[in-house]
Structure formats: C-alpha cells, structure tokens
Amino acid sequence: MLLGEFEYLMLTAAARLGDEAYGAAIKAEIEAATRNRCSTGALYTTLDRLEEKGLVKTWMGDPTPERGGRPKRMVRVTAKGARAAADFYKAVATVSRGVSWVPRRRGAS
Amino acid sequence: MNRLCWRLVDRVSQMLDRDERDAVCGDLEEAGATGAHALREVLGLVGRRQLLMWTRWRPWLVLALLVVPLGMLLSAASGAWASTTAIYAWLYVDNWTWAYLQSPGSRVELGRHMATLLFQGAALACASWASGFAIGLLSRRATWITGALFCVVLFAAFPAVPRSDQHAPVFALTFYRVTLPMLIRILAIVLPAIRGMRIAPL
Numbered sequence: 001m002l003l004g005e006f007e008y009l010m011l012t013a014a015a016r017l018g019d020e021a022y023g024a025a026i027k028a029e030i031e032a033a034t035r036n037r038c039s040t041g042a043l044y045t046t047l048d049r050l051e052e053k054g055l056v057k058t059w060m061g062d063p064t065p066e067r068g069g070r071p072k073r074m075v076r077v078t079a080k081g082a083r084a085a086a087d088f089y090k091a092v093a094t095v096s097r098g099v100s101w102v103p104r105r106r107g108a109s
Numbered sequence: 110m111n112r113l114c115w116r117l118v119d120r121v122s123q124m125l126d127r128d129e130r131d132a133v134c135g136d137l138e139e140a141g142a143t144g145a146h147a148l149r150e151v152l153g154l155v156g157r158r159q160l161l162m163w164t165r166w167r168p169w170l171v172l173a174l175l176v177v178p179l180g181m182l183l184s185a186a187s188g189a190w191a192s193t194t195a196i197y198a199w200l201y202v203d204n205w206t207w208a209y210l211q212s213p214g215s216r217v218e219l220g221r222h223m224a225t226l227l228f229q230g231a232a233l234a235c236a237s238w239a240s241g242f243a244i245g246l247l248s249r250r251a252t253w254i255t256g257a258l259f260c261v262v263l264f265a266a267f268p269a270v271p272r273s274d275q276h277a278p279v280f281a282l283t284f285y286r287v288t289l290p291m292l293i294r295i296l297a298i299v300l301p302a303i304r305g306m307r308i309a310p311l
Contacts, residue, residue, distance in 0.1 A: 024136035040133055041153035045161065060128050063135075070135030073128070 003088045006046055009033065011085040014056060014075045022061065022072035023047070047075065055081030114144025121148070124155045124253060162251035171247045176255050179240040180262025183233070183298050190229050190297070191290035192270045197222050198289070199279040230297055237298040241305025252306050263298060
C-alpha cells in the first residue's frame with residue numbers, strides 16, 4: 001500500500017515526536033518541515049484515514065491546563081504504519097536516483 | 110470581535126464528536142490561535158467532515174427517499190393551510206363584526222373554523238416534527254446538510270399560497286400573500302422539524 005505524501009509527512013512527524021505525538025505537535029512539525037500552513041481539517045481527517053488503515057493508533061490523553069483543561073489526541077505509529085512509511089521513502093529514494101533537483105549554476109556545462 | 114469568534118468556535122465545534130472537539134479546541138488554545146483563525150480552522154474541519162459524509166450512500170438515500178418527498182409534501186400542505194388560514198383570518202379579523210357572535214349559527218361556525226384550523230396546524234407541526242426526526246435519525250451526522258436541503262425543498266417546491274382568483278381581495282394584501290405563509294412555514298414546519306432532527310439519536 002503506497003501512502004499519499006501528506007500521509008507520509010504525518011507518519012514521519014508522529015514517529016519523530018514519539019510519545020509526544022499529538023495533533024498540535026504534528027501540525028507544528030509539518031509546518032516547520034514544509035514551510036507551508038497545515039490546516040486542522042486536513043490534519044484530523046488524514047489522521048482518521050490513517051487510523052482506519054491501521055497505520056496509526058490514537059487515543060485521548062489527559063487534560064492539561066495550557067489547553068484549557070482539554071485532552072490531547074495522542075498518536076502512535078503502528079508497525080504496519082512504519083512499514084508503509086519505509087516503503088514510501090524507499091520508492092521516493094529509488095525514483096529519485098540519478099536525478100538532481102539542485103538548480104545548476106549558470107555557465108556550467 | 111475575538112470573543113465573538115471564540116463563541117462561534119464553540120457553537121460550530123458542536124458539530125464535531127466530543128473527543129474531536131476537545132482535541133481540536135485544545136490544539137488551537139495551546140497554539141495561541143486568534144478567534145478568527147480558530148473559527149477558520151474549525152469551519153474547515155467541519156466542512157470536510159460534512160463533505161466526507163456524502164461519499165457514502167446513506168445521505169443520498171435519505172435525500173431521495175425522505176428529504177425531497179417530505180419537503181414537497183409539507184410544502185404543498187403548508188401552502189394549502191396558509192391559504193385557508195388567510196381566507197378565514199381576512200373574514201374574521203379584517204372584516205370583524207359582532208354579528209358573528211350574536212347569531213348562534215355564526216358562533217358555531219366561527220368555533221368550528223377555529224378548531225379546524227388549529228387541528229390542521231397541530232397536525233402539520235406533528236408531521237413536520239416526525240419528518241425531522243426521521244431525517245435526523247437516518248442522516249446521522251449529515252443532518253446539517255440534509256436539514257438545510259429540506260428547507261430549500263420546502264420553500265422552493267410550491268408557492269407559499271396557491272394562485273387563485275377566487276379570493277383575490279385576500280391575496281391582494283401582502284400580509285396574507287407573503288408574510289403569513291412564510292410565518293406558517295417557519296413556525297409550523299421548520300421549527301418542529303429542527304426540533305425533531307435535534308433530538309434524533311446519532
């Protein structure tokens with residue numbers, strides 16, 4: 001099963017965050033990596049899709065005061081999710097072999 | 110403005126599951142989002158959730174089997190009732206005379222007309238409540254859109270009052286031609302239907 005690019009970004013961000021992976025933290029990771037705005041709608045609908053596919057497991061954490069006493073939706077990447085992310089990364093690495101996206105300098109042959 | 114936006118966020122987020130509402134509002138509060146930004150984010154999520162519902166068969170089935178037929182039926186029924194109510198209101202209110210109460214026959218006739226109108230109105234409201242309940246029960250979380258479509262069908266399917274030259278003096282008055290039928294559709298159909306949708310279990 002090949003992932004979509006946003007699904008891959010979410011899995012990677014969640015894996016990087018480990019035990020601290022939840023909605024706002026994943027969103028911040030993705031925004032920092034892509035330098036693009038990540039909408040809450042895209043984040044949570046994709047999270048549901050990933051959970052339906054069995055690629056992540058989510059649960060409600062404890063309420064915290066800085067969130068107005070509201071709980072976080074915690075995320076953990078499953079073994080199946082890790083395999084899917086690895087397959088996606090491998091496919092991107094393979095297809096990118098021999099291709100350079102670094103712009104060539106003027107005058108270079 | 111910021112407080113108003115946060116109030117709207119609270120209202121709009123009621124359309125989400127409780128856990129998701131807590132998680133999303135908590136994320137926005139933790140990120141220090143402004144009210145306008147939070148509202149945009151929550152509206153985006155609610156919009157996506159509502160649209161996703163329509164990728165399944167259930168809302169389409171409810172639309173075809175309940176929303177359109179019931180909306181048309183209630184539209185026609187409310188038009189007929191509005192027309193009858195307008196004619197009797199014009200007769201007994203605009204052209205009131207104490208003679209209506211002096212003659213025993215007129216008194217009985219007046220009482221009978223009032224009772225019939227009230228009974229028909231109550232029947233219309235009950236039918237609307239039951240329709241709303243059925244739509245809410247079967248649409249589940251797509252109720253907001255099916256409810257809005259029900260209102261569109263209700264107001265667009267049939268004219269508010271049937272066109273008739275027989276009672277031209279009554280329907281020459283804007284109140285009986287436009288205002289009263291609109292009030293009847295809102296009070297006797299839309300409000301009971303919304304009530305039915307709201308109490309239907311998800």
